[in-house]
Amino acid sequence: MNPTVAIVGAGPAGLAAAAALTARGVRDIAVFDRDDTVGGLPRYCGHLGFGWEYSHRLEKGSAFIRRLIGETDLSRAALYPRTTVLEMAPGPVLRVVGPETGLREIRPKAVLVATGVRERPRAARLVPGARPERGVLTTGALQQMETRGIPMPGPRAVVIGSEHVAFSVLLTARHCGLKIVAMAEPGNRVLSLAVARPIARVVFGVPVFLNTEIEEIQGRATVEAIVLRTPEGLRRIPCDCVIFSGSFVPDAPLSEEAGLAIDPRTGGPVIDQFMRTSQPGVFAAGNLLRPVESSGVAACEGARAGACIAAFLAGHLDGTQAASVFGLGEGVRYLVPQRWAMDAVDLRDARPLRPSLRVSSDMEAARVTLATDGAVVWQGRRRRLLRERRIAINLDALPSGRPAAPRVDLVA
Amino acid sequence: MADYDVAIIGAGVVGCAIAREFSRYHLRAILLEANSDLCDEASKGNTATLATGNDTPVGSLERKLVVRGHQRYLAEGPSLGLPIRMVGAMTVAFDEAEARVVSEEVRSSRAEGFASVELLNADGIYARVPHLAPGAVAAAWAPDEGIVDGFSTAYAYALDAVVNGVDYRDSAPVTAAHRRDGVWTLTTPGGAVSARLVINCAGLRADHVEALAGYRDLTVKPRRGQYIVYDKRARRLVDVILRPAPTPTTRGVYIAPSIFGNVLLGPTAEEVPDPDDRRVTPEGIAQLTAAARRMLPALLDEPVAAMYAGMRPATEKPEYRIIPRFADGWLTCAGIRSTGLSGALGIAEYVAGLVVPEVVKAARKEAIKPARVPSLADPNIARxxxxxxxxxxxxxxxxxxxxxxxxxxxxxxxxxxxxxxxxxxxxxxxxxxxxxxxxxxxxxxxxxxxxxxxxxx
CATH class of the missing domain: 1.10.10 (Arc Repressor Mutant, subunit A)
Structure with missing residues (x-):
């Protein structure tokens, strides 16, 4: 086993990269995934809502994954589920362990890191109270339990958070006999679509408490209740489980331990527009880059990374970054890519770059400006800039060659 | 005729160590645990440090047994598969008053035979912990303090005991105890157990077990200690046990690397009426984060992996309560407050020395079967x-x-x-x-x- 390209993580980004690579004739690709089946998080989601940006179809998570595998020439790309990349070192050199691979070192020419995101669990949110053995979990764990046929901790659940994934629980709950009795969001509005709150209340009969923190979780062996601090005062809600949803963080330990430059704003590796990290031959894509875009965007990034890696293998693209770092104005939470490289590479047949731009706090309206050397090269007017929503920006307006001091600003 | 020579009530780290000690003799012993698993009460929630005992009360039984326990752990832990890292402990002074406290600690430690303890100046401090908050003026440095795996320690002792002939029964809370003709009959849901000698190692419930036998001279005063566990990424910040200068009332909140590669922040010290009240509270979290802000502010930027609260089985007296009641065939081993993990092997040897041969006549076994637990340490090359x-x-x-x-x-x-x-x-x-x-x-x-x-x- 001596692959040319190693892909770490077989979620939407990793699988789309494998498809793009095989479509460009690259052989000897190994796709590693540490779970017992490939597919990443969408494989646990049996409801619609996946892949739109990639395929312009709205599919179930599992169907979207099947589509991505179907697009991959499996004679050129081998999928290795149950296989963990333990370490990554410059070279790149990977230490891999799995039942099929055994424990071995591999030296591929290129690596794509696509290890995705996870939800922040209860402890990381410093939620006080009792710590029952069961019944406090994340949406991801709940969806896996449903898929794997594990009985739920009890009928009554309270969901914390209001991102899309929180409402995905409403759909999952129907299949597995859970009754959502309340949803609680610390912020002043629902972070999923604005209609989600009335839908939750009217269609599912679930009250959504806004501006609400958790006072404590109660229970010994199992969860008995949650006490919420709502604007109207403390409210004790008897329940059997508390589901912490959303609040995603990149699962970046492999990247961190490998010494890739990490952007403290995103928690993921720093990349340039060709998906290159700070280490030669190491690329990154998908929600590892930042929390969080849709599965369709992650797949688009993976496909773009696949095209970039093919260009790198063909000698059209350097393995390293020689790039300028974007300056970010006040109110910009993060921008991915963080760097803009001088390489002039023809990637016209590749998926376009989809920059991830986010604001630090909600804004009613703003002008987004892209400048280099103090001169604005692109600007766009945006209304209702919400913290969790992607803001479109056209980085391709930057002049070719190395732009000096590129920066992005928000002008109210 | 009793089923057993010795019945040990409570499979915390102390009960397990005592069971292991008796497995070295030709006698019949049983270890009874109320919960479904061992190490499920006081022993499951602590800082998992291996203390030398230099901060225990001078001249106390606790000091004697912790010193011996530390010595034996270093000698016997590795063959059980137990990982140990000797990271050292630093008690840091941030002002002149605290500096007097730590230099007195160094002086008295050295006078009492802890020869490796030394006084550090600011250069020595920051060389070892570059991320320490600015302003440290002096520190007591105890290089022989280590970190260990508390769960595996209790498990290794119990496993060694079982492999060498001790019976173990879980989910066996003792609900009644009666003595007749020199034999105790202990009632458990799974059936009665009879033994000539009972050793009460019931920790947080030691007073309840004492009461079953009619002893009322001991009251457990549970003392809760809350902890925050930081993600492994935080280990780059600190690789020694950091302690604030103690005050007359508290030893304060520690920052300690864990053998699993995390960083622990804790404990609080709160007397609570209910030994099962292992809640993490907003006040506790605030106290812990304030302590980190004072000693290692960079820690607060690190992601949190877990939180927990442990419960120390203190009693109304600030000392180990090892009370032989051999006329009644009973031995109380309670009040093992904070140092049970470090002291367990010392306590076990001491208890066995009280019992054999005066109370139970038994010869030492010549051959001991090996027992070994898997090491869970990180970093580790033994997985x-x-x-x-x-x-x-x-x-x-x-x-x-x-x-x-x-x-x-x-x-x-x-x-x-x-x-x-x-x-x-x-x-x-x-x-x-x-x-x-x-x-x-x-x-x-x-x-x-x-x-x-x-x-x-």
Missing amino acids: PWTDAARVAADPFYGEMVCHCERVSVGEIRDALSGPIPVHSLKALKRRTRVMMGRCQGFFCGARVESMLRTGKP
């Missing part, structure tokens, strides 16, 4: 998945279930089939560290539940 030959021979060692703590299918399978059964998720967590990492089961929770239910990967 099965770090050995290509083992993975090749048994591919289940190559398949990870828990990714944050890197626990393989094979390791979970081994834990589920060990001689001391795993009946619960929490027992499996303690035996293997599944779900104990930063994701707290996001990736592996469902699969672990599935393995626990079916026994299959």
